[in-house]
Amino acid sequence: MDLLEYQGKQLFAKHGVPVSPGRPVTTVQEAVSAADELGYPVVVKAQVLIGGRGKAGGIKLAGDREAVEQHAGAILGMEIRGLRVRELWIEEASDIEDEYYAAFVFDRSAKKPMAMFSRMGGMDVEAITAEDPEAMRMLHVDPLLGFQDFHGRRLAFEAGIPEDVIRPVGEMLGKLYEVFVSEDATLVEVNPVVVKTDRSVNALDAKVTIDGNALYRHPQTAEMRNISDESPQERLAKERGLTYVPLDGNIGILGNGAGLVMSTLDVVAQAGGKPANFLDAAGGSKAEAITSAVEVILSNERVSALLLNIFGGITRCDEVAQGLIAAFRQVEPTVPFVVRLDGTNGPEGRALLAEAELPNLHIEETMLGAAEKVVELAG
Amino acid sequence: MDLLEYQGKQLFAKHGVPVSPGRPVTTVQEAVSAADELGYPVVVKAQVLIGGRGKAGGIKLAGDREAVEQHAGAILGMEIRGLRVRELWIEEASDIEDEYYAAFVFDRSAKKPMAMFSRMGGMDVEAITAEDPEAMRMLHVDPLLGFQDFHGRRLAFEAGIPEDVIRPVGEMLGKLYEVFVSEDATLVEVNPVVVKTDRSVNALDAKVTIDGNALYRHPQTAEMRNISDESPQERLAKERGLTYVPLDGNIGILGNGAGLVMSTLDVVAQAGGKPANFLDAAGGSKAEAITSAVEVILSNERVSALLLNIFGGITRCDEVAQGLIAAFRQVEPTVPFVVRLDGTNGPEGRALLAEAELPNLHIEETMLGAAEKVVELAG
Amino acid sequence: MAVLVDSDTRLCVSGITGREGTFHSLNNRSYGTQVVAGVTPGKGGQDVEGIPVFNTFHEAVAETGANTAMVFVPPRFAADSVLEAADAGVDLIVAITEGIPAHDELRVFNHLERGPSRLVGPNCPGVLSPGKANVGIIPASFFREGNVGVVSRSGTLTYQIGNELAQRGFGNSSIVGIGGDPVPGSSFIDIIALFEADPETELIVLSGEIGGDSEEQAAEYIGRHVSKPVVAYIAGFTAPPGRTMGHAGAIVSGSKGTAQAKADALEAEGVRVGRTPTAVADIAVEVLGG
């Protein structure tokens, strides 16, 4: 779960990471009163879950009330790389002397958190490493020991920042690690960390991703969910407890188990088709899950054929067949279905389907055969 | 640094360990108004750093205002095993169904914290283990991993407490571990943990020792210091940064380094004498430390002779000699001094002393000889 | 021979009294696995169709000599259960549970690394050694004893591949699902090393997917340390970057973790990569003979 800048900064503030005062707003009027409260100049910042806001004109300095009105009006409703701006963060402006980069990420390879720090900030992290690989300093943190003072000193000294900010930067890194661990983040990125003209150090941006599996222990964070940019299918799938990823083709895909569904996408693509989605009805799929899944897939109007690929393990093919029959009753689909049912109770499942004589439903014996058939039918 | 019961309970409450509401008071009048606020019945508890308060009459149930007046009056000023009662803790009374024992200690041998729990509480821990060794359940906690839920369950199940209190007891143990670690305690003991008639679980006593070396990160706890029972010598030594332990003999002992001073006490005892104190002027003892140390020792009127045993490493014997000469000027001692000065700059030190011709000062060459001499002079 | 589980396995199931826990424990027992105990706090003294239930792993191990644990409890209790099993001295812990918080997994992994217990999973289908023991939820009836060792990040895809192999007449020494989470307790390398040392295994099949670099690490390890033939399959060639494809670990981050990069790394070390599950079986036939 990705947090908006201001949501991330709320977590930062909770753990003592220095951030500038600000207010989240959704209208021009609110923007103006927030700016009045904060005092001018302020920065008007688009709150969208995408990088490159500045270049896209989504971040503007406003020296007075008129400027706030103008910028807030321009930015609200603006589209940045496909995302509509619905919220703004009005923030006290900072006099900036220097910009750094700081992050904590999961290093899956080392199975440890990795701390990253660079004296070059304010630009894309890949640009930083491209420009000067040595400028990005990285180290692993033993999760049982935690981030120690020496880690912060080491990153700061090795990055070559001025003497007087070594300590505040080290301290900020320690607090960002605290955010990373105690808020169950899988990413905490601050770009830029700024040194202001008074030499104080401040997190001027916040990119925080929270582990969805850990939201049960962070009820306040769970409420920060920003669902506005989900597709209707995604929202529906989430409500039904299914894992749905939209793709841009026309063949609806349904299977059980993430690996098998990914493999099905690949095989359909190899057969020349374009999948419309990834949908895992999960191991142990029951009839209702299948019915729901079919509904979700067909709610996407681009779908012109549907492939159901099941290899039953815990999942019983007869239950899948029942779910599919129920779906046909409920949804009365107009697109062709290709079904491959194998594994636990496969014969029983196939027999049920044969009996039901569902319209425009094609049973195939193999995954490859089913993929070829659905591509043919989807046109 | 040992905390009084109510001070320990303040730390407990901070970490969510359930305790009964109460008020610390120092007069009968305060006791009465505390009881009025809490509601009757209350328990009037002597706050002294010693066990066996109950048996000594230092803990009394009071059902009404008159009883509070009577008990508070009787307990304030009472002496319990040599300690004068100067504070009371007025606590809401509990209806008790069961009493358990819980503790976290340092296991020096395993170099890990050890958790202890028993279904037998409210009595001396050594009595518990004597009565039924199996009743005291113990396990080690990896300090890098911390106390896990399963640790609490295991202790509770193995202790054989009733099903319905397994969970609250396990949770309390987890919170006590949090107190142990985050408050830098070297001991957290709750005896008894009680199960009340409503089956809620509560820490009815608190024995907490805080690591003096860690007080710098616990300024609030540092202010809890209870210095009322220190001897004047201890207080003075602490002010001067010296380590002083009062003993009950008449020979003042001063040395550099804990091991050497302990050894000096032993050798004096072997020679038939009785040391009046342990005083370590510390490695690297400077002249002022020696002067202060002499002052501290001589402020004890029982001292009839003083042994200074120095083996100079970092400590330079000439500095020690200067400190001793200064002490003679300041304190003008009336008791005999025996001095053994060896190690770094030993000859220079001994020469300074010889020159100074201090009255009633005897220089000895060996530790053993010095011990024998001081015993002879102390009479 | 087989790897990880066999006829010496003495299994204790955490969460045995739950619906899924009971179902699969009995399933595993029916297959022949020695299911000697279960753990459910507060249900000690009960039994599940004759399998005694204990309050703690320590008691279960002391009373039954359990040497393997299967963890079936909900995600918020699973990390604690894995740690408890390790603390009780269990050699192998198979964690089926999906959805354990990533930081818990990190702590568990880094803690277990210091001790002797091995973790497989979480978010995995378990381990099956056909004809010997089944620990987990792999549908055993599709597999029989044989000389192909399979290690996979996914469940049903493993069955698909196993089934294609079975149709060509191959059986399996063991099938190990290492799970789809970003921080699995055992890696491809850990399991491949076991297969390399297992005399019964003559071909190793690795089933990978997008995300992370464990396939790339495995490729390097295979190049250096593995003498047996290895065939691989990678799922997710068409997965869009930045989206989690069902498994928490299956995500292409920027240009990292793509299926193509993994296939390239494996092929560079002489591992043949089948582009479909069927192709994997075809290659197996070529390597071992029909």
Add this chain to the structure above:
Amino acid sequence: MAVLVDSDTRLCVSGITGREGTFHSLNNRSYGTQVVAGVTPGKGGQDVEGIPVFNTFHEAVAETGANTAMVFVPPRFAADSVLEAADAGVDLIVAITEGIPAHDELRVFNHLERGPSRLVGPNCPGVLSPGKANVGIIPASFFREGNVGVVSRSGTLTYQIGNELAQRGFGNSSIVGIGGDPVPGSSFIDIIALFEADPETELIVLSGEIGGDSEEQAAEYIGRHVSKPVVAYIAGFTAPPGRTMGHAGAIVSGSKGTAQAKADALEAEGVRVGRTPTAVADIAVEVLGG
């Protein structure tokens, strides 16, 4: 030969720019120890009488090949410094600092146990291998090369015992102060094992004191694993229970940790215990000949 420090020691001093740090670093260098670096955050690039100062241990190790660290910083920075030295790959860390919080020591100890770095101390006088190297604050001029290995929980008492031995003509292979804290990085056993393996050491002197059970553990170890003669001294026979005798670790708790119990345990394993430092030297003469 000697143990822990010798002519291959390349020492980096944490806190070298402090008053005590500078004094003892130069003292150790004068003795012949290769003091190759110092660490003081923020003073990188400076030098202390020619010894280069770095901001981090990592840089110091990379630039100078330091293999030994001495920690001289105040207690609130010491645990971090020990961890930094270990992280930088230093083999031996000698922590002189007194007053480190006990929970910090626990964490440091349990962390270091997982890696290759060895810690001596904290709250110790260091290690002297006469004629080879001195790392710490032991006044080296009282000791010369020889065949007696000394391991002690205290500083000045060690000098006292060493001096009594020197007066009878004995020299030392190494003198190791393990420190007076409850959780020392190295125990008696760790150091006795080194002396047992050191060909130069012919007699081991153990100087213990009240508190804990490390002398009792050492006794058991000596009984099982040590072939060389061991002589012991225990301080604190007359210490009252419940009072900390200067060293954080020197406290008789209830009936535990008494000097008598320690002496009994050692004597039960054939270790002769001298009741005064002088008696220790007398026994050494008996064992090794005058």
